[in-house]
Amino acid sequence: MDIRSLGYLRIGTTDLAAWRRYTLDLLGMVEGVGSTDTTLHVRVDDRIRRFSFVATDADRLLAAGFELPNARALAEAAEELEAHGFPVKHADDATLAERRVQGLIHVDDPAGNPLELYWGQAQDHTPLGTPYGNRFVTGDHLGLGHVVLPAPDMDSAVAFYEHLLGFQLRDRMKLPPAAVPTGEPGRDFYWMNFLSPNARHHSLGLYPGALPPGIVHFMVETDSLDAVGYCLDRMNAAGVPIASTLGRHSNDHMVSFYAQAPGGFQVEYGWDGLLVDPASWTTKEITADSLWGHQWNG
Numbered sequence: 643m644d645i646r647s648l649g650y651l652r653i654g655t656t657d658l659a660a661w662r663r664y665t666l667d668l669l670g671m672v673e674g675v676g677s678t679d680t681t682l683h684v685r686v687d688d689r690i691r692r693f694s695f696v697a698t699d700a701d702r703l704l705a706a707g708f709e710l711p712n713a714r715a716l717a718e719a720a721e722e723l724e725a726h727g728f729p730v731k732h733a734d735d736a737t738l739a740e741r742r743v744q745g746l747i748h749v750d751d752p753a754g755n756p757l758e759l760y761w762g763q764a765q766d767h768t769p770l771g772t773p774y775g776n777r778f779v780t781g782d783h784l785g786l787g788h789v790v791l792p793a794p795d796m797d798s799a800v801a802f803y804e805h806l807l808g809f810q811l812r813d814r815m816k817l818p819p820a821a822v823p824t825g826e827p828g829r830d831f832y833w834m835n836f837l838s839p840n841a842r843h844h845s846l847g848l849y850p851g852a853l854p855p856g857i858v859h860f861m862v863e864t865d866s867l868d869a870v871g872y873c874l875d876r877m878n879a880a881g882v883p884i885a886s887t888l889g890r891h892s893n894d895h896m897v898s899f900y901a902q903a904p905g906g907f908q909v910e911y912g913w914d915g916l917l918v919d920p921a922s923w924t925t926k927e928i929t930a931d932s933l934w935g936h937q938w939n940g
């Protein structure tokens with residue numbers, strides 16, 4: 643299946659105003675066209691929107707959007723999913739217009755995470771005037787960053803993304819039972835898995851537990867260490883709880899910190915992520931999640 647990248651995230655929220663402040667004033671993102679009283683679209687690059695926050699009655703992931711190159715690739719993906727027992731729903735015209743894409747199918751992964759596979763997203767050619775001069779590392783080949791989704795039935799989820807969607811399993815890490823409070827008793831450890839369809843080390847993390855918001859964290863990457871530091875200062879000045887101190891991850895080499903976000907999950911803000919050569923990559927086990935730093939609070 644020719645999936646190229648994580649293209650967008652749609653997130654339901656009980657506090658749209660909080661996400662507005664968080665994305666625009668703290669993360670240094672830009673409001674996208676078409677926002678309304680109940681929906682905030684957010685730009686981080688030349689795409690018309692990479693995030694949409696929708697006022698709902700619960701804080702939860704509404705969809706992770708994955709990008710395909712064209713209509714034929716999407717048609718083939720729909721056929722393949724159906725053939726493997728994953729029912730797809732073709733988007734109606736209103737959904738296509740709302741997403742600003744030209745073709746889209748809805749499908750749930752084996753964990754029930756809602757996915758949208760699409761092609762032909764609109765661009766916004768207005769220069770991206772980020773408020774702090776920060777620039778995000780994205781593009782057709784890298785997508786918006788990464789997202790970590792819950793996958794209590796890990797084996798089915800990995801098989802879905804690796805063998806059906808065509809992602810490459812980059813590495814995995816054992817988590818102790820204490821890190822998976824919703825896990826079944828008696829297990830010695832659980833696997834967490836990191837995958838990507840492109841050169842970004844991981845576009846998707848799969849966490850082996852259940853979490854109500856349906857999202858563990860999402861990561862956006864900036865092009866400088868200073869951009870990360872300035873954002874950390876803004877978070878501290880605003881009194882946002884810092885979930886993890888600055889550190890460098892062992893797998894994607896991202897220098898990042900994690901802040902609590904309005905929806906009861908976290909946002910990772912990073913720099914210097916590893917790009918891999920899929921042709922030469924071999925899957926590995928990491929035995930610590932960071933080379934240094936990343937002290938978790940609470």
Ligand SMILES: [Fe+2]
Binds near residue numbers: 788790859860
């Ligand atoms: Fe991450």
